Amino acid sequence: MTWSEMQPLLSQACWDTLYMVGWSTVIAVVAGLPLGLLLVLTDRGGLLQNVVANKLLGQVVNVARSMPFIILMVALMSFTRWVTGNTIGREAAIVPLAIGAIPFFARLVETAVREVDGGLVEAVQSMGGNTWTVVRKVLVPESLPSLISNTTTTIVTLIGYSAMAGTVGAGGLGDIAIRYGYQRFDTQLMWITVAILAVVISVIQFIGDFAARSLHRRGGGRSGPAPRLRLLKDRKQKTADVSKAA
Amino acid sequence: MLVVCVLCVECAPSRGPLHHLSLAPRSESPLTSASAPVPLAPAAEPLPARTFLPRHRHPGENRAAFWLYPTMNAVPGARSRRALDSDGNPHVITTSGLTKVYRSRGREVTALDGVDLHVREGEVYGVIGQSGAGKSSLIRCVNLLERPTSGTVTVAGQDLTALAGRGPRAGKELRRARSRIGMVFQHFNLLSSRTVRDNVELPLEILGLSGKERSRRALELLDLVGLADKAGAYPAQLSGGQKQRVGIARSLAGDPKVLLSDEATSALDPDTTRSILQLLRDLNRTLGLTVLLITHEMDVVKSICDSAALMEKGRIVESGTVGELLATPGSELAAALFPVGGDASGPDRTVIDVTFQGEAATQPVISQLSRTYNIDISILGAALDTVGGLQVGRMRIELPGRYEDNVVPIGFLREQGLQIDVAGPKASLVKDGAK
Numbered sequence: 047m048t049w050s051e052m053q054p055l056l057s058q059a060c061w062d063t064l065y066m067v068g069w070s071t072v073i074a075v076v077a078g079l080p081l082g083l084l085l086v087l088t089d090r091g092g093l094l095q096n097v098v099a100n101k102l103l104g105q106v107v108n109v110a111r112s113m114p115f116i117i118l119m120v121a122l123m124s125f126t127r128w129v130t131g132n133t134i135g136r137e138a139a140i141v142p143l144a145i146g147a148i149p150f151f152a153r154l155v156e157t158a159v160r161e162v163d164g165g166l167v168e169a170v171q172s173m174g175g176n177t178w179t180v181v182r183k184v185l186v187p188e189s190l191p192s193l194i195s196n197t198t199t200t201i202v203t204l205i206g207y208s209a210m211a212g213t214v215g216a217g218g219l220g221d222i223a224i225r226y227g228y229q230r231f232d233t234q235l236m237w238i239t240v241a242i243l244a245v246v247i248s249v250i251q252f253i254g255d256f257a258a259r260s261l262h263r264r265g266g267g268r269s270g271p272a273p274r275l276r277l278l279k280d281r282k283q284k285t286a287d288v289s290k291a292a
Numbered sequence: 293m294l295v296v297c298v299l300c301v302e303c304a305p306s307r308g309p310l311h312h313l314s315l316a317p318r319s320e321s322p323l324t325s326a327s328a329p330v331p332l333a334p335a336a337e338p339l340p341a342r343t344f345l346p347r348h349r350h351p352g353e354n355r356a357a358f359w360l361y362p363t364m365n366a367v368p369g370a371r372s373r374r375a376l377d378s379d380g381n382p383h384v385i386t387t388s389g390l391t392k393v394y395r396s397r398g399r400e401v402t403a404l405d406g407v408d409l410h411v412r413e414g415e416v417y418g419v420i421g422q423s424g425a426g427k428s429s430l431i432r433c434v435n436l437l438e439r440p441t442s443g444t445v446t447v448a449g450q451d452l453t454a455l456a457g458r459g460p461r462a463g464k465e466l467r468r469a470r471s472r473i474g475m476v477f478q479h480f481n482l483l484s485s486r487t488v489r490d491n492v493e494l495p496l497e498i499l500g501l502s503g504k505e506r507s508r509r510a511l512e513l514l515d516l517v518g519l520a521d522k523a524g525a526y527p528a529q530l531s532g533g534q535k536q537r538v539g540i541a542r543s544l545a546g547d548p549k550v551l552l553s554d555e556a557t558s559a560l561d562p563d564t565t566r567s568i569l570q571l572l573r574d575l576n577r578t579l580g581l582t583v584l585l586i587t588h589e590m591d592v593v594k595s596i597c598d599s600a601a602l603m604e605k606g607r608i609v610e611s612g613t614v615g616e617l618l619a620t621p622g623s624e625l626a627a628a629l630f631p632v633g634g635d636a637s638g639p640d641r642t643v644i645d646v647t648f649q650g651e652a653a654t655q656p657v658i659s660q661l662s663r664t665y666n667i668d669i670s671i672l673g674a675a676l677d678t679v680g681g682l683q684v685g686r687m688r689i690e691l692p693g694r695y696e697d698n699v700v701p702i703g704f705l706r707e708q709g710l711q712i713d714v715a716g717p718k719a720s721l722v723k724d725g726a727k
Contacts, residue, residue: 093461094461163479163481165477165479165481166481166483168437168477168481169475169477169481169542170494170498171437171462171470172435172437172470172473172475172552173470173471173475173494173495173498173542173545173546174467174468174469174470174471174495174498174499174546175467175498176462176467177461179498183483183494183497183498184483187483187485187486188483188484188485190485261485
């Protein structure tokens with residue numbers, strides 16, 4: 047296949063991927079954020095403590111997360127038809143993508159929100175703030191850098207999922223790689239697709255990291271190397287200390 | 293600040309053993325020095341006329357003289373004025389029978405065990421105790437961040453426990469009441485995602501003020517705590533002391549009558565602690581703010597509290613104004629607040645602690661003792677105060693000779709109505725011997 051043949055194919059696939067991932071990310075964030083917050087708030091000792099609701103939500107999230115995406119997609123077909131009026135195509139793929147990503151993102155939100163210092167919640171309560179104020183003024187803004195990182199992770203995961211969306215005729219880069227690269231033995235096209243995917247993911251990761259870090263630096267002030275790097279450094283220092291002592 | 297002369301036995305007869313010598317100027321507070329536009333009173337407030345002798349110096353005064361804690365004596369008139377202010381209900385914060393039991397996994401832990409606390413209007417009240425004594429639970433029960441298991445909390449005439457209702461969530465009424473109670477935290481609890489000014493604006497946002505009003509008020513408050521120039525900074529860019537100042541500014545946003553301080557200085561170094569305490573003291577004076585603070589540091593109580601309570605195992609063991617505490621024999625708090633140091637200068641010496649209270653303190657007993665028995669008395673240390681016209685305090689004196697030789701002089705002091713404790717390592721030996 048020549049480049050002039052490949053080019054429209056690839057640009058269409060790119061567009062399809064971004065379209066599906068874009069919309070499903072929006073839906074996952076819009077639905078996953080409140081779900082994640084509820085997971086924290088209803089937990090024992092939370093502001094809206096409700097153990098039954100918490101267990102129930104947790105279970106729903108767990109079940110949804112344990113489902114392999116390709117099975118989820120098939121299982122949701124009737125629901126997809128009800129929502130979009132179709133079970134194939136880009137729009138139809140958005141439904142299972144979003145539903146697969148909601149619990150994923152919710153868990154990430156939960157972890158991020160739990161990291162927020164309980165003292166801040168107490169401070170706002172002592173000022174006379176209600177639960178909504180706590181969510182709006184403390185939990186979300188204080189965990190924003192983490193939330194942004196988590197959104198990035200979700201987008202990258204969704205790009206991975208979207209490869210399987212080809213099975214319902216949704217198109218996209220993954221679909222090209224399977225149909226042309228694998229089924230038609232067009233290795234060249236496959237590698238180009240892989241390269242494009244790598245670039246797309248790198249760019250998204252870079253933007254996400256940059257946004258999270260700039261927010262973090264502004265607020266938390268703990269700029270500098272990532273925790274993992276710091277750990278390595280510490281260990282090196284420790285061994286240096288040990289050898290010195292020896 | 294008062295200086296108590298304890299060395300001049302020779303001039304004591306006319307004035308009593310304790311005479312106050314001077315009113316040294318209070319060190320300029322960071323509050324007054326930093327904030328020009330906001331009119332603040334502390335510097336302007338005229339010091340009350342005092343009847344004490346003008347300052348005179350004695351050799352060795354610096355060593356022997358005690359710099360007393362400013363709060364106990366600086367404005368004697370203030371205390372009586374407060375009492376008049378009271379209108380029959382002098383207490384701004386009252387807890388009665390406050391109990392808090394934590395239940396976890398079938399185990400019950402009693403954090404508060406029937407606490408009755410009475411904080412007068414306009415005073416700085418310190419609750420001191422070790423970790424686990426229940427101080428934190430107590431202060432968090434005052435604004436109902438923690439629901440008491442039983443008992444009532446009344447703040448500024450409002451029964452908060454009644455407002456709280458049954459449910460676990462804070463209703464509108466309780467939230468409104470909370471907004472009028474300021475709270476300062478040990479770890480500052482500032483939002484890292486907001487600038488200093490936005491942090492101070494947060495309570496105002498909750499109160500529903502307009503944007504213009506909020507920023508005007510926030511800048512005013514930052515000015516009050518001396519941080520007007522840091523309005524645009526993020527908390528991460530501030531030092532601990534500055535963060536706590538922001539915390540204090542924020543706590544004042546709702547124009548509270550009462551400020552709760554939850555170990556506000558425990559995370560700060562000594563110098564910063566002093567300046568933060570000074571700030572709290574100034575706010576207490578200028579705004580008439582009642583401050584309830586909990587701490588595990590005696591120094592905090594010493595330097596700013598009018599009254600104090602000692603907590604142990606969820607109960608208040610001792611409480612009262614600093615004067616009252618001292619006047620109570622055997623008070624642990626008083627012993628910690630008025631420590632009299634100094635060891636015997638030789639083996640054949642008797643060291644005794646004399647506690648002055650009430651009428652006895654007006655008699656020049658030390659010089660009488662010296663003249664009557666013709667003995668030389670050394671004063672090792674003293675901590676004295678005048679509260680409501682009564683002199684109270686402790687003095688550690690050394691008499692020549694062993695305890696056996698000094699039974700008569702000690703008896704003389706006891707006859708004068710003074711409380712005498714024989715101190716030092718010999719005391720126990722003596723007591724054992726007596727048995």
